Amino acid sequence: MNKNITFLGAGSAAEAILSGIIKAGIVERNRIRMTNRNNIKRREYLEEQYQITCCENKEKAVREADIIILAMKPYDLQESLSEIKSYINKQQLLISILAGVSTETIIRELNVSLPVIRAMPNTSAMVGYSATALTKGRHADREHMELAEELFDTIGTTTIVDENDMHIVTAISGSGPAYIYYMVEAMESAAIEAGLDQKVAKELITHTVIGAGEMLQKTGERADILRKKITSPHGTTEAGISVLEKNHFQKIMMDCVKNAQQRSEELGKG
Numbered sequence: 001m002n003k004n005i006t007f008l009g010a011g012s013a014a015e016a017i018l019s020g021i022i023k024a025g026i027v028e029r030n031r032i033r034m035t036n037r038n039n040i041k042r043r044e045y046l047e048e049q050y051q052i053t054c055c056e057n058k059e060k061a062v063r064e065a066d067i068i069i070l071a072m073k074p075y076d077l078q079e080s081l082s083e084i085k086s087y088i089n090k091q092q093l094l095i096s097i098l099a100g101v102s103t104e105t106i107i108r109e110l111n112v113s114l115p116v117i118r119a120m121p122n123t124s125a126m127v128g129y130s131a132t133a134l135t136k137g138r139h140a141d142r143e144h145m146e147l148a149e150e151l152f153d154t155i156g157t158t159t160i161v162d163e164n165d166m167h168i169v170t171a172i173s174g175s176g177p178a179y180i181y182y183m184v185e186a187m188e189s190a191a192i193e194a195g196l197d198q199k200v201a202k203e204l205i206t207h208t209v210i211g212a213g214e215m216l217q218k219t220g221e222r223a224d225i226l227r228k229k230i231t232s233p234h235g236t237t238e239a240g241i242s243v244l245e246k247n248h249f250q251k252i253m254m255d256c257v258k259n260a261q262q263r264s265e266e267l268g269k270g
C-alpha cells in the first residue's frame, strides 16, 4: 500500500493495529507515524519495537498523511481534532476507531467534507485475528471503503455494517475479547484451586478457547448445537452448565452486552 499512515493516539488499540499491519508487511515502516498526547516513554518504546516514527509534531505527521487513524479515547476527540483541524485536507482519508463516536460528529467537529470511515477492530489485531466492522461517513465513497478494507483485512476479517449497528458491534466484537479473557481468568482460578499447575491450566484453557472458536468457524454449526454435542446426559458438562443456568448466565451475558452497547451510545453523545 503506497500510503502514509499517521496514528493519532498510541495506546493499546493503536499498537494492536500497528503490530498487525507491520506483520502483514502491507505498508513500509517509514510511511507510518504515531503521535500521542505526551508520553515520551511510550513513543520511544513503539519506535524501538516497530521501527516506525513517533513524533510530537502533529502538524507534520498530519500534513504528510494519506490516511489518518484516530485512536484516542472518545473524550479526547474534541481536543485532538482542534489541534489538527487546520492541517487536514479533503484528499486525506480519516479512519476513526473510537467507540460510540459517529462519522457525523467527526465531520461536524472538523467542519470539512472529509471522507471518514468508522472502524471497530479489536485487540486480536495484534495476531491477525481482529474482527473489524466498518462503516462509511457521507463523504466517503466505495474507493475509501476499499482502502479501509485493504488495511483492516491485513489484521483479520472485515465486515461492512450499517452505522446504526456500530454500538452493538462495539459491544460484541470490540469489547468481546475481554469477556472471553474474563471467563478464562475464572477457569484458571478454578483449575489452580484444584491443584493444577498454572502453566498447564493456561495451556489447556488457551487451546480449549482456540478449539471452540475454530469449531464455530469451520463447522458453521450453531453454538447451542455444538454445546449440546459435549453435554452428555448426567455428565460433567451438564453438571457444570447447570450452575451457569441456575445463576442465569445467559441473562448476565445479555445484560453485559446491552450495558456495553448503552455505554457506546453514551460515549457517542459526548
Ligand SMILES: NC(=O)C1=CN([C@@H]2O[C@H](COP(=O)(O)OP(=O)(O)OC[C@H]3O[C@@H](n4cnc5c(N)ncnc54)[C@H](O)[C@@H]3O)[C@@H](O)[C@H]2O)C=CC1
Pocket: 008, 009, 010, 011, 012, 013, 014, 035, 036, 037, 038, 039, 071, 072, 073, 074, 076, 079, 080, 081, 083, 097, 098, 099, 120, 121, 122, 123, 174
Ligand atoms: N482497546 C481496545 O480494545 C479498543 C479500543 N478502541 C478505541 O480505541 C481508542 C483508544 O483506546 P485505547 O488504545 O484502549 O486507549 P489508550 O488510553 O491506551 O490510548 C489512547 C491514546 O490516545 C492518545 N491521545 C490522547 N489525546 C491525544 C491527542 N490530543 N492527540 C494524539 N493522541 C492523543 C494517548 O496519549 C494514548 O496514546 C478508544 O477510542 C477506544 O474506543 C477500539 C477498538 C478496540
Ligand SMILES: O=C(O)[C@@H]1CCC=N1
Pocket: 099, 170, 174, 175
Ligand atoms: O472499552 C472500550 O471503550 C473500547 C471499545 C471497544 C473495546 N474497548
